[in-house]
Amino acid sequence: MRVDYLSQIDKIIDNALEEDLGPGDITTSAIIDSSLKGKARLLAKEEIILAGIEVFSRVFSRLDPEIVVECTYRDGDVVPNGYDIGIIRGSMIGMLSGERTALNFLQHLSGIATLTKRYVEKIDPSKVRVIDTRKTTPGLRILEKYAVRMGGGFNHRFGLFDGILIKDNHIAAAGSISKALAKIKANVPHTLKIEVEVEDIKGVEEAIGAGADAILLDNMSVKEMKEAVSIARGRVLLEASGGITLESIGEISKTGINLISVGAITHSARSVDISLEVIKE
Amino acid sequence: MRVDYLSQIDKIIDNALEEDLGPGDITTSAIIDSSLKGKARLLAKEEIILAGIEVFSRVFSRLDPEIVVECTYRDGDVVPNGYDIGIIRGSMIGMLSGERTALNFLQHLSGIATLTKRYVEKIDPSKVRVIDTRKTTPGLRILEKYAVRMGGGFNHRFGLFDGILIKDNHIAAAGSISKALAKIKANVPHTLKIEVEVEDIKGVEEAIGAGADAILLDNMSVKEMKEAVSIARGRVLLEASGGITLESIGEISKTGINLISVGAITHSARSVDISLEVIKE
Amino acid sequence: MRVDYLSQIDKIIDNALEEDLGPGDITTSAIIDSSLKGKARLLAKEEIILAGIEVFSRVFSRLDPEIVVECTYRDGDVVPNGYDIGIIRGSMIGMLSGERTALNFLQHLSGIATLTKRYVEKIDPSKVRVIDTRKTTPGLRILEKYAVRMGGGFNHRFGLFDGILIKDNHIAAAGSISKALAKIKANVPHTLKIEVEVEDIKGVEEAIGAGADAILLDNMSVKEMKEAVSIARGRVLLEASGGITLESIGEISKTGINLISVGAITHSARSVDISLEVIKE
């Protein structure tokens, strides 16, 4: 796993284990001998885009460093229905105590990657990016944004601190798009681009005039998007946003805009079906 | 909010705010004056079962204790499409910085309650309970199980520590259902019932014979469930589990079993559409 | 140590070490060379039931992973006065800095196990269980309940979350035992038994009639306990509680009740005498 964010992911994993284990796995500890070893298959029960296999593996190693996960597939791979993703070996007590937490991560993240891929398949990725939003599950953003990348999507800003997005309330408070942009330029680091959310073509023109680097087209029609593209003439990045579905994304992607943000890939992906089955020997 | 778990929920909220805010809301702090006050409507954009309105409110009060949320609806209520859930008043900077985090909680939890309600509406709640599972989003279990209750469902055990569920791997390691039950009875507190997961009618008979308090019928057919009910004769609780859908739950609920556990209500509920709109004055 | 609660115990250990070490062991670091190795005996200075030897060992390994503890006895064993429990080897600085914290755990937990055993020896464990209460030292419950098991006792519920105990104030607020039980049955998970605390024989009858699974007989006389047993006829578990001593437990255990809870085994056990002696070579 990438060392630069490993400590954050360990916190998420430890928190999840503590949530499930509390003062102990009362069933397993009463029945299973601590010396008992076992082996289990991790099995895709539908076709998925895999995401989170390292998190899955680390759940077990945080519990018991001697549990080993050997993988056949890597994050980002398509795993066909019925195929083994990998084999887990180690103490039965650790495997049974960690199973549900590990699967909860893997099924959730692979669900996001799998749904993202469905959106990406509708567009030409050489011309336009499917990107995520901040509509993520509280506490899991770093993992969910990772899963989006595994599904072929890209990330928007991580949070409120690493990207500038001037929204309608900011504009209203500042008085106008130009005034909001002036305040931003006078204050923020030079390392960030400035994106402005606009609701109509007039907004597109004002934002370009005021020196925006990118424009979020909020709930615009395909017709308006095309108009925005012809106004922009490549001077700014254009992001389509708002209510985009698997049905509408194809047409939107052909308007010439650069980015399509889809909240549903993180906030409404269902878990995919993956199971862990102990192998009788 | 219930004082007995408030400190846990505050941790979840603070963690989510930190995730989104990091070293600060760079756009808002550059544009909005800290003295600016505002007002916003919280609006249901589809019919929902509300869940999480106190969490929504507390996100803002953790950021800025002077932000006040006045609610028209309470958790568990049906909010029709287009109706206001409440009004938020306070500093604009606090409202804009907390908005996304607060909505992420509310949309996710109301999504769970709304989906749970759809399952509950298919059954006769005086005869059978729809219950949740441990297939929850890592870190949010306490809130998701609360949302299930708001949707008319009930909770299964919280984690591995507050309920006993003897699964196939436990049985295999112990040698038999009877041996597993004997080990449990010799070790665990008298305050917990003992539930056994079985895969066939023979398992039902063995579990009853060995003194189980409840039996989880794993992926059984409706015919098998009926047989289990007639064997049990009210001596144990029977829980149907595995692949239950909105289509199948009605028929299952009429077999005479006592509990129907549905993983989908927590692991695959989509976010519902709720928005926060600043009121121009 | 059991992997399912290891992270919780590590938090307790780290907290204890931080309490004692603060910004450093000023005496040891000024005098002892960091390369100096040593060896020490862990010695029982009275007959004890051992509990906490893995915690003792882990205190050192949290400080310095190269310190090794080799044990002759295991938790639950009787260690006669004057016998070595084990040998510790490693850096002197780590051994001296961790000594007091490690012994504080071991002497406290072995004290609980040793006292528990004295109670257990007064009863016939095939017929009745000595159980603990929630009267534990704040922050150490998971370890103290473990020590009770090492002394031959059993655990009651861990906390307020994993067992139901309806007390007089709950009954008063609900209006009656039956009403309190009805509320509980309508709300709580099916995985938990329901225990009711009663103060007289009338309470026993009401609780059984209302469907309790277990009844706590609060401060009843031996005569009343016998009456409760004859009323219950095995339909519910009966727990004797309140002011039970080493003198009274024997007679109580013969009444036919199932469980005897003793607060003193956790809240009033004295530390046993164990010392760590550096071996001169």
Place this chain on the structure above:
Amino acid sequence: MRVDYLSQIDKIIDNALEEDLGPGDITTSAIIDSSLKGKARLLAKEEIILAGIEVFSRVFSRLDPEIVVECTYRDGDVVPNGYDIGIIRGSMIGMLSGERTALNFLQHLSGIATLTKRYVEKIDPSKVRVIDTRKTTPGLRILEKYAVRMGGGFNHRFGLFDGILIKDNHIAAAGSISKALAKIKANVPHTLKIEVEVEDIKGVEEAIGAGADAILLDNMSVKEMKEAVSIARGRVLLEASGGITLESIGEISKTGINLISVGAITHSARSVDISLEVIKE
């Protein structure tokens, strides 16, 4: 409560509450209405020295700031058997959920103060101090040392960081008492006195010669203590330590030594009997 250590005590309290409450007080939340208010007496059921009444109170205010504790007695006071210590008013749900944790603190700390007082009553406090040791319950040292003061005792160093105590293993590693003292003097802050543990009269002489400020007389006889006093002639403080009991402390206190350290007052005090009784109105 003293503001300079309040944040530490809040951590201890929050940890204890979390231990007991976990994901919630399942009995109370199912039965008690959140609007129900109540009142309870805090009652001494034996004669005690009170210690921890502010901690007791703060347990409730951490749970629910509107619960109020009005006290008749203060820490350090003698409370006779059968007297009310105070009255608690507020929400029943908060009172019932916090009761056990609050009492666990109060009974444990008052137990320490009460036992300390018994030792102090055997000596002339104008001539000699009863002091504690580092043999405290892991995680509770700050509170236990406070309870010792409430019982009329004094504190030894808090931990390994705020006092120097050269023990036999330090002396062995340094080569001699003089060499150990020389190393200490060359390294440690000038704000700390230097105490040396010795086992015989020869050690007393060496320690004084090498410039110790205080000497711990480890397990010496009364006769040896007297000899040490006559050698010291007031040039160093003398601390008696090791196996001191209520029977032996009186004679020891008359030897002329300055300090008597007693491990038992913290590691082996039993909880005193205090109860919280809801007042029916």
Place this chain on the structure above:
Amino acid sequence: MRVDYLSQIDKIIDNALEEDLGPGDITTSAIIDSSLKGKARLLAKEEIILAGIEVFSRVFSRLDPEIVVECTYRDGDVVPNGYDIGIIRGSMIGMLSGERTALNFLQHLSGIATLTKRYVEKIDPSKVRVIDTRKTTPGLRILEKYAVRMGGGFNHRFGLFDGILIKDNHIAAAGSISKALAKIKANVPHTLKIEVEVEDIKGVEEAIGAGADAILLDNMSVKEMKEAVSIARGRVLLEASGGITLESIGEISKTGINLISVGAITHSARSVDISLEVIKE
């Protein structure tokens, strides 16, 4: 204080208080009565740019919410030598226990603001920005970057996560500036500008050709900077960096570059002289 980063600053403050107070302010608690109130002047003993007055105030309110700080000056103001910055009122015990920690923050942050101002005074701020670096004191970055702004400087990226800076080692690993830029463009969010560090004029040309948004001129001469400016022709932002001093910044600022980063303003600012004097009444 800005609500969007208050929780982070509270963590820093609490950590600092815990560092200084440990298990308690032993001198103050032994001498000062907890009911004693007092008043103190906060006094500049040299001319300073004030930064951190809200942190100063919050140190006290975290300890004791009833301590109040009334300020004559605000962050960013010039306070002349000998002038009062404000008045503190409240309990003496809280004031004495918090004094050193509060002053350590204020003197350190005002030191940074004061030094930053000296650099800013050498340049024409309408044409060029003095910016900070990541050479900050570990754990205090959010406060130090705030102090830079109070001194009239601007911030560079906060950390490795909110800005892109391609350095020589990145270029070496990628093979060339163009290849490094291509990788960045293929992976990172569209919200971030891309800055490249170059060591010579050739690098400037390559970076512009490859589509960089900004270029860091590492340790270039004034002559080279001018050449870079004439090559850039406003297409990219140019940042001068490396060994810039109060002597050299003036000339550098006139070359036409846009940004001058100065590590010394954070890593080598001395504390300014501010004292807190209790007012005798």
Place this chain on the structure above:
Amino acid sequence: MRVDYLSQIDKIIDNALEEDLGPGDITTSAIIDSSLKGKARLLAKEEIILAGIEVFSRVFSRLDPEIVVECTYRDGDVVPNGYDIGIIRGSMIGMLSGERTALNFLQHLSGIATLTKRYVEKIDPSKVRVIDTRKTTPGLRILEKYAVRMGGGFNHRFGLFDGILIKDNHIAAAGSISKALAKIKANVPHTLKIEVEVEDIKGVEEAIGAGADAILLDNMSVKEMKEAVSIARGRVLLEASGGITLESIGEISKTGINLISVGAITHSARSVDISLEVIKE
């Protein structure tokens, strides 16, 4: 590193890494392959007293345990300008992500050691100690006090908990030096010396008369210090404090006082110049 405070230092390191890395090193992770290994020189670019090399090394091992630092010099050594301090080997991604944090520690701590040494070189260390104060950077005291020792200085008390210093406000509240000392003696552990801060010769006399162990001479002239020395006649330790500079320390050190405390060595040391240079192979 000393095991007795390692866990505290790990917290400081982890906090610093989290501050810089946040949700990830966006530049490095986009460009550098996780399998790429490298090697870098750690190079002194001016003459320094080294302090913090173990912290430097541990920053990398916390990120990636396979990164190894081999050192030529140890803390406390003089490293001449242009000499290599050591070699770092391991994954490039870990080295680049940890570089700035590791250097920030090393440059800051070596800065303190180097400045301390300059003060120490002005005095005769066999007769007088240069000591630090509590004027340290919030959160880094344990490291900064370590750096002072590496520079040949000594430590004063760590915080408010491990040393007694009676200041003017304490004296004012108590009524007189004697009364303040009496209160202290009646309350605090016998393990701590008692130091009193005085402003004039009269204070010196009173403090000695009242039984102080040490006296802090606050902002006294050299003449007054000599007078204090002649009054003290070795009965108490004398500490010179207040505005001591590299110019004045020499003369002060010859007055016969025992300790000279210098705030500047911690609060105003500049970072020294140390760089990490990847070695091309």
